[in-house]
Structure formats: C-alpha cells, structure tokens
Amino acid sequence: MPLCTSRQLVPTKELLQKALKGKYALGAYNVNNMELLQAIVEAGNELKAPLILQVSAGARKYANQTYLIKLVEAALDSSDIPIALHLDHGEDFEICKACIDGGFSSVMIDGSKHPFEENIALVKQVVDYAHPRNVSVEAELGRLAGVEDNISVSEKDAIYTNPAEAKEFIDRTGVDSLAIAIGTSHGAYKFKGEAKLDFERLAEIQKAVGDDFPLVLHGASSVPEELVKICNDNGAEIKGSKGVPEEMFSKATQLGVAKINVDTDLRLAFTGGIRKVMKESPSEFDPRKYLGPARAAVKEIVKHKIKVFGTDGKA
Ligand code: TD4
Ligand code: CA
Ligand code: ZN
Numbered sequence: 001m002p003l004c005t006s007r008q009l010v011p012t013k014e015l016l017q018k019a020l021k022g023k024y025a026l027g028a029y030n031v032n033n034m035e036l037l038q039a040i041v042e043a044g045n046e047l048k049a050p051l052i053l054q055v056s057a058g059a060r061k062y063a064n065q066t067y068l069i070k071l072v073e074a075a076l077d078s079s080d081i082p083i084a085l086h087l088d089h090g091e092d093f094e095i096c097k098a099c100i101d102g103g104f105s106s107v108m109i110d111g112s113k114h115p116f117e118e119n120i121a122l123v124k125q126v127v128d129y130a131h132p133r134n135v136s137v138e139a140e141l142g143r144l145a146g147v148e149d150n151i152s153v154s155e156k157d158a159i160y161t162n163p164a165e166a167k168e169f170i171d172r173t174g175v176d177s178l179a180i181a182i183g184t185s186h187g188a189y190k191f192k193g194e195a196k197l198d199f200e201r202l203a204e205i206q207k208a209v210g211d212d213f214p215l216v217l218h219g220a221s222s223v224p225e226e227l228v229k230i231c232n233d234n235g236a237e238i239k240g241s242k243g244v245p246e247e248m249f250s251k252a253t254q255l256g257v258a259k260i261n262v263d264t265d266l267r268l269a270f271t272g273g274i275r276k277v278m279k280e281s282p283s284e285f286d287p288r289k290y291l292g293p294a295r296a297a298v299k300e301i302v303k304h305k306i307k308v309f310g311t312d313g314k315a
Contacts, residue, residue, distance in 0.1 A: 005074055005076045020258045039264065048314070055085070106138065110140045146185055224265065224301075270297065
C-alpha cells in the first residue's frame with residue numbers, strides 16, 4: 001500500500017548495498033512510540049544519515065501498526081533523508097504479509113528456530129511475496145547465544161552460523177540480507193566475562209557469501225556504562241550488564257556487516273531520561289516534562305551511534 005505522503009520509504013536492499021560498498025553500516029533502530037521515532041529521525045536529519053526504522057511484533061501490538069505507519073509518514077514529511085521501515089523478527093508469513101500490505105519497505109522473516117530446510121521454505125515464501133512489491137527481505141540463520149561464558153567449539157558450531165550453509169541459504173532463497181550468529185545476543189546482559197565475537201567465523205561467512213552480500217548484526221547494543229549509571233543513580237537496579245564494545249563495529253563493517261540492530265541502548269537512554277526527572281522533580285506530573293528529556297537522551301545516543309557506524313553524511 002503506498003503511503004499518504006509524497007516521499008516514499010526506501011527498501012533496505014538499496015541502503016545496504018550502498019553501505020557495503022562504502023564500508024559503513026546503517027543502524028536499525030527500534031520504534032515503539034512517537035518520542036522514540038522523533039528522536040531517531042531528528043538525529044538522522046541533523047547528521048544527514050540514512051535510517052532504518054524497525055518495528056517488532058511487540059511494537060505492533062503495543063502501538064498498533066497503523067499508528068506506527070502514520071507516525072513514519074509524518075517522519076518522512078518532516079525530513080529529507082532516506083528512510084526504510086522494516087519489520088524486525090517476523091515469525092511467520094502472515095505478519096510479513098501484513099507489514100508488506102501496510103506499506104513497510106522491508107521485512108525480516110526469522111525462521112532461525114526451524115530446521116534448515118523449513119527455514120528456507122518459509123523465507124522463500126516471503127521473498128516471493130515481497131520482491132514483486134519492491135520490499136526487501138532479511139532472514140536469520142543460526143541462533144543468537146545467551147550469556148554463556150565458555151562456549152566450546154562444538155557448541156559454537158551448533159548455534160553459530162555455518163558459512164557454507166549461509167551461502168546455500170542465500171542462493172536458494174534469494175534473500176536480500178542475512179542476520180548471523182557470531183556471539184551477540186539481545187538485551188543488556190550479553191557477556192559474563194570478556195566481550196567476545198567470533199570474527200574468524202564472520203570472515204569465513206563473508207568469504208562464502210561474497211563481499212557484495214550484506215550481513216546483519218542483531219543484539220548489537222553497546223550498553224554504555226554512562227547510560228546504565230544514569231538509570232541506577234535514579235532508582236534503577238541494572239547489575240552486571242555488558243554490551244558489544246564500540247571498537248568491534250568497524251571490524252564487523254569491514255567484514256560485510258551493513259546493518260546493526262540497536263534497541264537496548266535506546267531503552268536505557270529513554271528510561272534514564274524519565275527516571276532522572278522523576279527522581280529530581282517528584283512534584284512533576286506533566287508527561288511532556290519527562291518524555292521530552294527522555295526523547296532528547298535517545299536523540300543523543302542515536303547521533304553517537306550514527307558516528308560510530310560511519311553513517312553520518314551518507315544520506
Ligand atoms: O532485533 N533487535 C531488537 C529486538 C527488539 C525486541 O522487541 P520486543 O521486546 O518488542 O520483542 C535487536 O537485535 C536489538 O539488539 P539489542 O542489543 O539492542 O538488544
Ligand atoms: Ca531468531
Ligand atoms: Zn534482533
């Protein structure tokens with residue numbers, strides 16, 4: 001369905017192909033409400049950065065898909081950067097179809113919990129529906145590990161993405177990008193000890209799929225100590241959190257990662273912003289007085305991400 005605005009959403013395929021060539025990555029930022037969306041789009045606008053806005057099944061349930069699409073239309077009308085609207089972790093064909101029919105320019109079909117052949121069949125079904133409608137498709141192969149401390153080599157082989165399988169998967173599905181498992185995980189507690197990603201495997205995956213195919217890194221928040229501290233100083237209890245060190249992103253980008261998913265860091269910034277006002281001004285009860293600072297904090301972290309990922313000036 002075309003959107004009610006003169007500016008159209010861009011498929012992620014175009015943005016990611018360009019990023020691969022330029023050896024930078026696009027952040028994909030999760031949107032759940034108006035303030036988060038405004039923060040992300042203002043950051044992209046100020047730094048002239050293309051953006052991927054992503055919506056999870058949970059976000060659709062919380063905010064209602066139509067509200068989110070209308071908000072994104074407003075974002076298109078008030079910006080001049082390329083914007084993609086992407087479904088994050090679609091679990092079946094129906095949710096992907098609903099998003100494609102609703103006007104999304106990109107969907108993820110996450111069949112990673114299924115056996116290889118079933119994952120392929122599911123992805124192929126979504127690709128066959130999406131491509132004639134100019135919608136890009138991301139799939140996932142391998143499982144994002146939990147907080148495991150010492151994953152053995154054989155365990156890694158079982159859960160991390162296998163390079164030869166990745167190549168076969170891409171060839172047989174015609175998918176546009178692939179989320180891979182190399183040691184990241186969702187949320188604020190990614191590593192028990194030292195942060196470690198399997199870059200050797202990433203290099204093998206890139207060798208197998210070719211350097212013109214975009215890879216996607218999920219669970220890529222950095223969980224900055226400063227943001228956790230603002231939360232904890234204002235009443236939160238977030239202990240033992242650890243994210244992906246920022247130095248790792250340029251290495252990942254050199255090895256074919258063109259999309260980097262960020263949700264947790266936005267949540268931390270937003271929550272810290274709200275908590276601070278709540279603690280410092282207990283008599284305040286105007287939602288704008290705490291949502292405004294929370295939105296400003298998210299904008300700051302997104303601007304920082306854009307610079308770290310090298311997306312600034314690429315619009
Ligand atoms: O795919 N994502 C975002 C996951 C969002 C989940 O949303 P719901 O709670 O609505 O299901 C990521 O890869 C983000 O990784 P991060 O490191 O930021 O947690
Ligand atoms: Ca998955
Ligand atoms: Zn994810």
